[in-house]
Amino acid sequence: MSTIVEVPHYLRRFALKVSSEYTQSTFTWVLSLAITLILLFNSFDLSTGTIKPNVFGVFIAFAFFTGIQVLITFLIRRDLNAAGYIQRNTRRLGYIQLLSVMTGNIFVVSAAFLLIKERKTPEYTFAVYMILTQVFIMAVSALNLFKPYVSDTFLLGIFLLGIVTVFHLAVLVLIIKIGDQQVMPKWIIGISSFLFVTGITGNMFAVLLGWNLLMKVRQNQNPGTGTWYRVWEKVTANMTSMLGLFFIVFLFSISVCSYLTFDYSMAIENNYSAILQPPSPAYPLGTDDYGRDLFSRIIFGARISLIVGFFSTIIPFIIGGILGAVSGYYGQRTDNIIMRLLDILYAIPGILLAIVIIAAFGSNTITLILALSVGSIPTYARTMRANVLMVSNYEYVDSARAIGTNDFEIIFKHVIPNSLAPMIVKSTLTIGGAVIATSSLSYLGLGIEPHIPEWGNILKIGSTYLESHSYLAIYPGLAIITLVLSFNFLGDGLRDALDPKLD
Numbered sequence: 001m002s003t004i005v006e007v008p009h010y011l012r013r014f015a016l017k018v019s020s021e022y023t024q025s026t027f028t029w030v031l032s033l034a035i036t037l038i039l040l041f042n043s044f045d046l047s048t049g050t051i052k053p054n055v056f057g058v059f060i061a062f063a064f065f066t067g068i069q070v071l072i073t074f075l076i077r078r079d080l081n082a083a084g085y086i087q088r089n090t091r092r093l094g095y096i097q098l099l100s101v102m103t104g105n106i107f108v109v110s111a112a113f114l115l116i117k118e119r120k121t122p123e124y125t126f127a128v129y130m131i132l133t134q135v136f137i138m139a140v141s142a143l144n145l146f147k148p149y150v151s152d153t154f155l156l157g158i159f160l161l162g163i164v165t166v167f168h169l170a171v172l173v174l175i176i177k178i179g180d181q182q183v184m185p186k187w188i189i190g191i192s193s194f195l196f197v198t199g200i201t202g203n204m205f206a207v208l209l210g211w212n213l214l215m216k217v218r219q220n221q222n223p224g225t226g227t228w229y230r231v232w233e234k235v236t237a238n239m240t241s242m243l244g245l246f247f248i249v250f251l252f253s254i255s256v257c258s259y260l261t262f263d264y265s266m267a268i269e270n271n272y273s274a275i276l277q278p279p280s281p282a283y284p285l286g287t288d289d290y291g292r293d294l295f296s297r298i299i300f301g302a303r304i305s306l307i308v309g310f311f312s313t314i315i316p317f318i319i320g321g322i323l324g325a326v327s328g329y330y331g332q333r334t335d336n337i338i339m340r341l342l343d344i345l346y347a348i349p350g351i352l353l354a355i356v357i358i359a360a361f362g363s364n365t366i367t368l369i370l371a372l373s374v375g376s377i378p379t380y381a382r383t384m385r386a387n388v389l390m391v392s393n394y395e396y397v398d399s400a401r402a403i404g405t406n407d408f409e410i411i412f413k414h415v416i417p418n419s420l421a422p423m424i425v426k427s428t429l430t431i432g433g434a435v436i437a438t439s440s441l442s443y444l445g446l447g448i449e450p451h452i453p454e455w456g457n458i459l460k461i462g463s464t465y466l467e468s469h470s471y472l473a474i475y476p477g478l479a480i481i482t483l484v485l486s487f488n489f490l491g492d493g494l495r496d497a498l499d500p501k502l503d
Contacts, residue, residue: 021086021115022076024239028111029069035105036062058103065100065108068093072115091115101135106246110239117176122212122229125236127172129246130205134165137201137253141261143295146281150263157260164198168206171195175209188213202256204249208232234497241493244486248306251483255303267296267453276469285475288461294472297453298479304454305483308365309434312372313427319373320380321423325416327381328388329407339385342378350375351437358446368447372434383426387419394418421498428491432484439480455480 036059043056075090097112113128114120138161144150151157171191195210215229235241271291279286285294327338345353354371361367391397392415400410441447442456443463450457455476462472 019076019080019086020237020239022073022080024111024114025069025073025076027239028107029066029073031107032062032066032069032105036066061100061103062105065097065103065105068097069108069111072097086115086118091118101132104136104139106132106136106243110243110246114239120236121175122232122236123175123178123209123216125242126205126209126212127168127175129242129249130203130209131165131168131172133203133205133246133250133253134161134168134201136250137161137203137257138165140254140299141257143281143284144261144263146284147263147266147293148282151261153260154263157257160260161201161257164201164203167194167198168203171209186217188217200256202249202253204252205246231494231497235493238493238496240489244489244493247482247486248490251302252306254299255306258299258303262296262299264296264300266293267300268292268451276465278469279471286469286471288458288472289465292453294458294475297458298455298476300453301455301458301476302479302483304365304448304452305435305438305480308369308372308438309431309487311369312376312434312438313431315369315373316376316380317423317427320377321384321416323377324381324384324386325388325411325419328385329392329411329415331389335385338381342381345374346378348375351440354437354441355446358441363446363449365448368438368441371441372437376430376434379430380423380426383422384416384419387422388415391415391418425491425495425498428487428494432487432491435480435483435487 039055039059039062043052043059044050045052072090072093075093076086079085079087079090094112094115097108097115100108100112109132110128113132114125117124138158141154141158141161144154174191192210192213195206195213199207199210212229212232235245269292271287274283274287274291276289277283277287277291283293283295285298288294288297323338323342327335350372353375354368357371357374358367361370397410397414400414438447439454439456439459442454443460445460447456448454458476459473459480462469462474462476465472
């Protein structure tokens, strides 16, 4: 005769606090409700007193799935309080929420995937976001079908994206079947190779998944190689970090795929027959005062924001990292010379230095990258120097010196690799600042050339139509805000994952 063991009350409360599903579900319905209310407000045309049927239809769909998400949150709370775990029937509601992918509600879809599976490995999480990224790329690219014309490579691009999507879906099913088994079969290396190839579409989740699978195979052969795997376990368990990473990867991927699926002329050529058109199927975000498609301009503008943000971060990361490492390792006179010179550079306001460089060498993408990079070198050097000062006193560094290892090898093989964690976190947080600086300089007419679609340039045009056509400023502004928030969320997740005090 079986005995029913009642879960103590304090354990139920603890289960509620530590449940990632409950936290994610609460976060999801709050955000989804906010979007639903915004859609409700925009479904009414206050000037004419009529209802916009398309927007109202989207509002109904969002409201339906938001209501189910509220119910799921209540059921999860009830299950955890009653039994200490989530019942299978509650998890099955996640399959209904998967249908919300048709509304584009990434918050509900990602929460549904994470609710369905009880044990969520990094491979499963990467596979989920990989297929979601691919589906959203296909959906956004397909919107070009409503335009007056499409690019010559549109059909080829959609065909290739469809093949990649089918492959990614098959990989997701395979990951679900493999489950959380520790020993990976050798043939998984072949799957990883194909995932790396599909990374050519810009879907970095495919690359991360392939890399993680290879690390797991390697970990089976050498158990001491799982440090970064444990870091990704922590990052993938953080929903806000993964949503931030999703938006970054999605923007990067759509920027790459737009070479095939978007027509650049829609973003730069004047169309006086479609001036200041409101959002419609042909122009999802409307047109500007020259009849250019705002949707296409924002898509192409993402390339510049990501390129400038990445390179204006990686350049000071490398230069500042090397200077800080040399300064912290050798100390004394070397430290004084390097750091005092960097202090002089640090005393000049970054934005002022960027304006001076751009004014001297002209307004273009390369100059903008250099202008933003130079001002960031001192902060990276200071961060690396502080880390190196601490790492240089560790026993393994003293042991390397004792056996006669030269300083160059000690710095680049032992000291710098063990000082990179704070630098990586800092880089993810400062890319957002670089994106804002890029848009700010372009808004002032000192960044990217005015005729090139860039978010700051688009915002500058839209700011003159705030009263009559506010969407011209709202959409590029939302793009900037969302990208910066995404980098900040990812940086926070990496900081928590790389902090040994939180283990």
